[in-house]
Amino acid sequence: MNESHDELQWLAGQYVLGTLALAQRQAVERRLPQEPALRAAVDAWEARLHPLTALAPPEQPSPGLWQRIERSLPMPAPVRRQGGWRQWWESVNFWRWSTAGALTCSVLLALLVLRAEPPAGAPSYMVVLVAPQDKAPGWVVQTGGSGRLNLIPLGVATIPQEKALQFWTKGANWSAPVSLGLVQPGRTQQVALEKLPPLQADQLFEITLEPGTGSPTGRPTGPILYIGRAVKVTS
Amino acid sequence: MTDALAFDHEAALLACAAGERGALQRLYQQEGRYLLGVALRIVRDRALAEDVLHDAFLNIWTRAASFDPSRGAARGWIFTVVRHTALNRLRALQHEVNAGDDLEELADHHESAVQAPEWQADLGRLEDCLGQLSDAKRASIVYAYVDGCTHSEIAERLKAPLGSVKAWIKRGLAALRECIG
Numbered sequence: 001m002n003e004s005h006d007e008l009q010w011l012a013g014q015y016v017l018g019t020l021a022l023a024q025r026q027a028v029e030r031r032l033p034q035e036p037a038l039r040a041a042v043d044a045w046e047a048r049l050h051p052l053t054a055l056a057p058p059e060q061p062s063p064g065l066w067q068r069i070e071r072s073l074p075m076p077a078p079v080r081r082q083g084g085w086r087q088w089w090e091s092v093n094f095w096r097w098s099t100a101g102a103l104t105c106s107v108l109l110a111l112l113v114l115r116a117e118p119p120a121g122a123p124s125y126m127v128v129l130v131a132p133q134d135k136a137p138g139w140v141v142q143t144g145g146s147g148r149l150n151l152i153p154l155g156v157a158t159i160p161q162e163k164a165l166q167f168w169t170k171g172a173n174w175s176a177p178v179s180l181g182l183v184q185p186g187r188t189q190q191v192a193l194e195k196l197p198p199l200q201a202d203q204l205f206e207i208t209l210e211p212g213t214g215s216p217t218g219r220p221t222g223p224i225l226y227i228g229r230a231v232k233v234t235s
Numbered sequence: 236m237t238d239a240l241a242f243d244h245e246a247a248l249l250a251c252a253a254g255e256r257g258a259l260q261r262l263y264q265q266e267g268r269y270l271l272g273v274a275l276r277i278v279r280d281r282a283l284a285e286d287v288l289h290d291a292f293l294n295i296w297t298r299a300a301s302f303d304p305s306r307g308a309a310r311g312w313i314f315t316v317v318r319h320t321a322l323n324r325l326r327a328l329q330h331e332v333n334a335g336d337d338l339e340e341l342a343d344h345h346e347s348a349v350q351a352p353e354w355q356a357d358l359g360r361l362e363d364c365l366g367q368l369s370d371a372k373r374a375s376i377v378y379a380y381v382d383g384c385t386h387s388e389i390a391e392r393l394k395a396p397l398g399s400v401k402a403w404i405k406r407g408l409a410a411l412r413e414c415i416g
Binding site: 020049 | 254255256263268271277281284285292293296306307308311318319326327329357362376377379380381383384386404405411412415
């Protein structure tokens with residue numbers, strides 16, 4: 001761009017001040033990612049004029065606005081950005097939220113144990129799968145020692161087109177999680193445990209968002225949508 | 236409510252970038268009413284302002300990873316996203332045809348007749364520098380930045396010719412840059 005320093009300052013100043021027409025604003029916004037000089041001029045104007053935002057009196061948002069925002073948020077994609085699934089699985093974050101999620105889990109367990117009817121004699125486990133970010137419970141897993149488990153949704157979920165939910169588990173000493181197959185959103189389903197060792201307390205379960213035909217690598221590749229640990233149910 | 240000075244906006248943005256929805260909610264709880272206030276002054280309609288806040292928070296969420304602390308403060312960045320979301324929405328509604336920059340032909344009219352807006356807030360260095368401007372220049376800049384006014388709207392408010400308003404803004408901005416650095 002053949003603009004003098006003053007012209008660049010003038011354009012950036014008008015952009016930040018807000019006096020440009022829409023087409024000019026959009027032209028500036030298109031140039032910003034490519035032009036460090038323009039970006040620096042805009043940043044400096046933002047910093048200079050920012051104190052003027054204090055002149056607008058605060059206005060309390062409507063009670064439902066946050067829920068509206070939250071519903072519009074795209075699926076979480078933290079896992080890839082944090083260096084891969086394995087790191088996340090073993091990271092401090094996981095332990096932090098799984099502890100915080102315990103309260104939710106125990107409340108739900110108390111409710112659900114009343115409904116569970118495990119076969120007599122077999123140890124029975126339950127898992128509440130919660131969203132990593134806000135700990136909202138999304139699914140409950142029930143086992144009865146019969147080599148199968150029931151996966152019960154707690155709400156209606158929608159997933160992007162051409163994506164699928166994949167269900168995984170990992171025991172304490174396993175080197176990697178094992179796929180339990182693709183699962184349907186919002187539907188109660190039975191999952192065979194077939195060749196897996198018997199369930200253990202604290203065994204991890206999770207549901208990740210994967211390509212429509214499932215993870216191409218046999219390991220979780222997409223973001224973790226729900227995750228939880230098995231808790232032994234004594235009846 | 237966390238104290239504004241104690242709230243760590245930068246940490247909240249970093250957590251948003253890592254996909255932590257709770258961090259976005261904390262930002263909303265901390266700044267929502269101030270941000271809605273800013274948006275409302277610009278778009279001048281309560282429902283529209285809430286739409287702007289909605290869109291701006293989605294922008295904050297999706298763009299949090301691009302926030303660069305070396306380019307400015309995190310709180311300022313959040314306000315920037317809201318202001319520009321509001322301005323783009325307002326300008327899209329207005330479809331205003333820009334009259335172009337024919338500043339050179341225009342002289343200052345009525346500059347001494349203009350009454351500048353007054354305020355209670357402490358604006359720090361900016362306030363000192365605004366104080367050195369003529370009332371006309373100060374009013375033009377505040378009406379543009381805070382109220383999202385176009386040149387013609389400012390001209391109407393100040394009962395001044397359009398060309399004068401443009402000249403006041405150009406010279407006012409140049410003087411502010413000189414003064415603030």
